[in-house]
Amino acid sequence: MEDVHLRPATTADDEFLYDLHRRTLGDVIEATWGPWDDDVQREFHRKWFAPETVEIVLVGGRRAGMVQAAMTDAATFYISRIEIAPEVQGGGVGTTLLRGLLDRARASGANVVELHVLQLNRARELYERLGFQVVDVEPPKLRMRLAL
Numbered sequence: 001m002e003d004v005h006l007r008p009a010t011t012a013d014d015e016f017l018y019d020l021h022r023r024t025l026g027d028v029i030e031a032t033w034g035p036w037d038d039d040v041q042r043e044f045h046r047k048w049f050a051p052e053t054v055e056i057v058l059v060g061g062r063r064a065g066m067v068q069a070a071m072t073d074a075a076t077f078y079i080s081r082i083e084i085a086p087e088v089q090g091g092g093v094g095t096t097l098l099r100g101l102l103d104r105a106r107a108s109g110a111n112v113v114e115l116h117v118l119q120l121n122r123a124r125e126l127y128e129r130l131g132f133q134v135v136d137v138e139p140p141k142l143r144m145r146l147a148l
Contacts, residue, residue: 003059003060004057004058004059004093004096004097004100005057005058006055006056006057006058006067006100007055007056007058008051008052008054008055008056009051009052009054009055009056009066010051011051013051013054013056013063013066014049016056016063017045017049017054017066018041018042018045020065020066020083020085021041021045021083022036022041023085023086024065024083024084024085024086025083025118025121028118028120028121029041029118031120032118032119032120032140033140053068053070053080054066054067054068055067055068057084057093057097059088059093063085064084064085064087064088064093065082065083065084065085065088065093065097066081066082066083067079067081067082067083067097067101068080068081068082069082069101069104071105071108071109071110072114074109075109075110075111075112076110076111076112076113076114077101077104077105077108077110077112077113077114078113078114078115079101079113079114079115080115082094082097082098082115082123084097094123094126095126095129095130098126098127098130099130101113102130102146102148105148106148110148111147111148112145112146112147112148113132113145113146113148114135114143114144114145114146115127115132115143115144116138116141116142116143116144117141117142117144118140118141118142119137119139119140119141119142120140124142124144127144127146128144130146131146132144132145132146133145133146
């Protein structure tokens with residue numbers, strides 16, 4: 001696997017991030033809420049995207065994903081969003097990224113790491129493999145937690 005690095009997002013990443021979201025979660029979104037509505041999804045993206053809260057995942061120097069994660073209180077590191085491009089999924093990028101985030105959480109003094117995942121998202125398998133456990137069912141999402 002090539003090196004995985006993070007860099008801060010910029011406004012120039014806007015369209016990349018929208019396309020990434022569609023490519024990584026479009027099928028899960030459609031299975032959960034019905035057919036993809038580009039107008040609705042673009043509005044959701046417009047309201048969500050704040051470059052200062054997002055990091056771009058680089059694999060071999062090329063944009064291959066994104067992450068949004070931060071401390072939410074003195075003890076909790078919350079992973080708001082992770083998306084890895086389909087063409088690099090299954091090659092260890094997600095595992096490498098998550099392990100790096102767990103290291104960041106520990107260095108920040110977190111006792112737990114939390115995230116939400118759509119029930120139909122196969123990323124749940126990765127989270128469980130790394131020790132996350134479902135602590136609450138909040139349809140259509142699951143709340144998962146890992147004690148550090």
